[in-house]
Amino acid sequence: MTTFENRILHYMEAGFPILYLNTFEEGKAREAILSTFAGNLGRTTILEWDGTDRICDICTGEVQYETTNYALADVLDDRISIQNSAAGHQVMILKNIDTFMDDPAVIARLKKMAERINSGLLDATIVILSPILRISKEIEKYITVIEMDYLIDSEIQDVIRNLAKANDKTIPDRLIKEYANAFKGLSEFEIQNIMQLILSQNEEITKSQINLVFEQKQQMIKKAGILEMISPKESLDDIGGLENLKDWLRQKEKVLSDMEGAKAFGVDMPKGVLIAGIPGCGKSITAKAAAKLFNIPLLRLDMGRLLGKYVGESEANMRKAIELAEAISPCVLWIDELEKAFAGIGGEGSGAEVTTRLFGSFLTWLQEKETPVFVVATANDVTSLPPELLRKGRFDEIFYVGLPDRDEQRKIFEIHIKKRRPKDLQSIQIDKLLDCAKGCSGADIEGIVRESVERAFAGGKQVLTTKDLQEAIKNTHPLSEIMKDTIEKMQKEYETRKFKNASH
Ligand code: ATP
Numbered sequence: 001m002t003t004f005e006n007r008i009l010h011y012m013e014a015g016f017p018i019l020y021l022n023t024f025e026e027g028k029a030r031e032a033i034l035s036t037f038a039g040n041l042g043r044t045t046i047l048e049w050d051g052t053d054r055i056c057d058i059c060t061g062e063v064q065y066e067t068t069n070y071a072l073a074d075v076l077d078d079r080i081s082i083q084n085s086a087a088g089h090q091v092m093i094l095k096n097i098d099t100f101m102d103d104p105a106v107i108a109r110l111k112k113m114a115e116r117i118n119s120g121l122l123d124a125t126i127v128i129l130s131p132i133l134r135i136s137k138e139i140e141k142y143i144t145v146i147e148m149d150y151l152i153d154s155e156i157q158d159v160i161r162n163l164a165k166a167n168d169k170t171i172p173d174r175l176i177k178e179y180a181n182a183f184k185g186l187s188e189f190e191i192q193n194i195m196q197l198i199l200s201q202n203e204e205i206t207k208s209q210i211n212l213v214f215e216q217k218q219q220m221i222k223k224a225g226i227l228e229m230i231s232p233k234e235s236l237d238d239i240g241g242l243e244n245l246k247d248w249l250r251q252k253e254k255v256l257s258d259m260e261g262a263k264a265f266g267v268d269m270p271k272g273v274l275i276a277g278i279p280g281c282g283k284s285i286t287a288k289a290a291a292k293l294f295n296i297p298l299l300r301l302d303m304g305r306l307l308g309k310y311v312g313e314s315e316a317n318m319r320k321a322i323e324l325a326e327a328i329s330p331c332v333l334w335i336d337e338l339e340k341a342f343a344g345i346g347g348e349g350s351g352a353e354v355t356t357r358l359f360g361s362f363l364t365w366l367q368e369k370e371t372p373v374f375v376v377a378t379a380n381d382v383t384s385l386p387p388e389l390l391r392k393g394r395f396d397e398i399f400y401v402g403l404p405d406r407d408e409q410r411k412i413f414e415i416h417i418k419k420r421r422p423k424d425l426q427s428i429q430i431d432k433l434l435d436c437a438k439g440c441s442g443a444d445i446e447g448i449v450r451e452s453v454e455r456a457f458a459g460g461k462q463v464l465t466t467k468d469l470q471e472a473i474k475n476t477h478p479l480s481e482i483m484k485d486t487i488e489k490m491q492k493e494y495e496t497r498k499f500k501n502a503s504h
Contacts (some may be wrong), residue, residue: 002215003189003304004032004188005032005035005036005434007146007147008032008033008036009036009125011125011144011146012089012091012125013037015117015118016125016144017113017114017115017117017118017124017125017126017142018110018114018126018128018142018143018144019125019126019127019128019132019135019143019144019146020124020128020130020135020143020144020145020146021127021128021129021146021399022130022132022145022146022147022261023130023131023147024317025187025189025431026095026129026130028187028189028190028277029129030093030129032189032328033046033059033091033093033115033127033388034046034059037091037246038473043088043089043090044088044089044091045057045059045090045091045440046058046059046090046091046093047064047090047092047093047131048092048093048440049072049075049092049093049094049095050095050096051095051096051097053066054066055075055078055079055092058093060390062098062393065078065079068429072094072100072103072148072413073103073106073109074105074154076106076109076110076113077109079113079124080109080112080113080116080122080393087125088397089093089123089124089125090123090124090125091125091127092124092125092126092127093127093129094127094128094129095130096130097128097130098130098132098134100232101134101135102134102136103160107136107138107139108138110117110126110139110142111138111139111142113126114126114142115142119141120140131316132316133145133316133322135498137456139140141185143452144152147323147436149181149213151182151188153181153184153189155182156179156180157176157177158193159177159188159191159192159195160179160180160183160191160195161402163192163195163196163199164195164199164205164233167196167199167200168333169199169205171205175205175206175207177315179195179210179213179472180206180209181213182210182213182454183195184327184328184329185217185220185324185327185328186213186216186220186327187218189222190216193395194212194213194316195214197212198212214476217229217328217353220324221299221324221328223245223320223344224324225305225321226301226302226305226306226317226321226322226324227299227300227301227302227321227324227325227333227443228299228300228302229297229298229299229300230291230298230299230334231298231299232288232290232291232292232298233288233292234285234288234289234292235289235292235293236249236250236289236292236293237288237415238285238289238415238416238419239282239285239289240282240404240408240409240410240411240412240413240414240415240442241282241400241404241405241408241409241411241412241503242282242286242408242502242503243503243504244399244500244501244502244503244504245275245286245399245401245500245502245503246286248273248397248399249273249289249290249293249501250293252270252290252294252374252396253293253294254370255267255270256270256294256296256374257294257295257366259372260332267369269287269369269371269372270372270377270396271366271369271374271394271395271396272333272366272373272374272375272376272377272395272396273290273375273376273377273395273396273397273399274338274377274379274382274389274390274394274395274397274398274399275376275377275378275379275398275399275401275502276352276358276378276379276380276381276382276398276399276400276494276499277399277400277402277488277490277494278380278402278403278441278479278487279379279380279400279441279443279479279483279504280441280442280443280444280479281401281402281403281404281441281442281443282401282442282502283378283379283401284336284378285442286376286378286401286502287332287334287336287376288334290332290374290376291331291332291334293372294332295375296330296331296332296372297328297331297332297428298331298332298334299324299325299328299331299332299333299334300334300335301325301333301335301336302336302337303319303335303336303337303338303340303341304340305320306341306358307315307358314358315357315358315361318358318361318362321362322373325373326369326371326373329371329372329373330372330373331372331373331374332373332375332376333373333374333375333376334376334377335373335376335377335378336377336378337378337379337380338377338378338379338385338389339379339382339384339385340353342355342358342359342362342384342385342386342389359386359389359459363388363389363394366394366395367393368369368393375395377395380490381490381491382494382497383493390497397500398499398500399500399501400494400499400500400501400502401481401500401502401503402481402491402494402501402503403439403440403441403487404440404441404445404503405440405503406434408433408444408503409434409437409440409445410430410431412442412445412446413430413433413437413449413469414430415443416445416446416449417449417469420449420450420453420464421453421463421464423463424463424464424465427463427465427466428464428465428466428469429466432466432470433466433469433470433473436474437472437473437478438480439477439478439479439480439481440473440476440479440480441478441479441480443479444476444478444479446478448469448472448473448476449469449472451472451475451476452464452468452469452471453468453470455468455471455472456468465475
């Protein structure tokens with residue numbers, strides 16, 4: 001029996017009336033309930049209501065009750081009237097009930113059932129399966145929330161060892177440790193399934209099969225829908241300029257690559273960095289290059305996807321995102337456009353309230369986190385960010401990224417020309433380009449190179465010339481021209497706030 005199954009059984013045996021399994025993996029939680037009673041089904045009936053018009057015995061498929069109006073209250077009424085019988089314990093799984101959680105009729109019946117269970121009149125356990133945590137105040141005290149915990153390292157190692165043994169295979173300890181590390185963040189079911197697959201398909205277990213684990217992790221993150229796992233291709237060498245910021249990241253890399261040594265030396269666990277500044281000047285590319293430098297997964301948090309439509313849903317999603325990131329740690333958690341996520345804090349209306357609460361839980365986590373989740377938050381406009389976030393102790397450092405100077409522009413031109421036309425780089429007079437590229441951002445420069453290469457190709461040319469690039473510059477309206485006022489305002493703002501300059 002798995003740890004999770006053991007916990008379910010323990011709560012049921014102890015007579016807890018309502019268990020709330022808060023999980024995205026409804027199917028797996030349901031499987032766990034079934035296997036909890038696998039050897040014991042003579043005394044337990046497992047019933048399920050999934051939001052349709054009937055209650056079924058999920059072991060026999062028998063319909064136990066039918067309603068014509070899909071009303072959960074009617075279903076519960078039917079259950080309340082059931083007397084304890086020789087049929088033994090009834091486990092009543094309720095799925096898709098989120099929309100009913102505000103219904104006073106449903107709440108009253110759940111309360112009545114819970115009271116009957118508590119007083120021994122009803123031999124049953126209600127199990128609510130839902131990815132969303134919505135609990136009405138009236139029944140709060142009858143509900144026990146069970147999260148499908150992630151396993152700790154030694155538990156994962158045990159799962160691997162036991163499965164290997166059951167399959168008559170031996171895996172060296174060193175490899176078990178590597179597998180356990182890769183499995184971190186997956187549920188016990190997923191670990192068992194993947195490991196079983198690996199064991200059954202391969203005579204000898206090697207390191208190369210670990211790839212399957214990473215694929216599964218990507219799946220898991222995709223399914224949860226809040227985080228996106230990105231495989232970064234960009235390295236620090238792909239960033240022109242921003243030397244201060246790059247040096248700072250290199251120092252953090254030293255800490256992250258030897259956490260134990262750093263801790264023993266008295267170094268604090270790195271929290272992360274806020275990179276603010278002008279659009280198209282390398283904030284996102286730096287977030288990606290940081291993950292590549294640290295050699296850890298990059299998870300992008302889309303704040304838009306986090307906001308749910310039900311009360312408590314956004315917070316639950318935030319908690320889930322943090323849990324996922326912690327389970328997968330060490331990792332970089334990239335929060336893009338931070339200002340969009342937390343705009344409207346402290347305002348009025350329910351939307352603002354949700355944002356304020358979300359912000360509060362994010363801040364607490366950021367302040368207290370002990371796990372190696374390195375946060376890289378990027379923002380264009382910090383003026384709309386709440387001051388609490390900018391206070392010392394939240395991030396290890398706040399950097400300001402401005403428009404590249406002439407030297408930085410040179411490097412950016414070189415990087416992008418080299419990427420596309422390495423052979424032509426020598427013959428291109430970059431100084432001439434710089435003379436007419438004043439105010440161009442990194443993104444502008446990339447656009448110039450991209451466009452000129454395409455034109456040269458379409459024009460049947462064999463090489464890219466300085467002239468091609470100059471033509472493209474002429475057709476470009478640099479960012480500093482388009483956003484002149486905003487950029488000047490931003491620049492002043494960052495200077496007053498004394499953010500560290502990412503460049504020098
Ligand atoms: P936004 O705020 O609009 O998201 P950003 O600051 O995050 O902008 P990036 O997405 O990092 O900008 O940059 C856009 C593109 O411009 C990148 O893909 C990269 O190729 C190029 N670029 C920007 N700055 C640099 C730089 N310093 N060195 C090399 N390339 C750069």
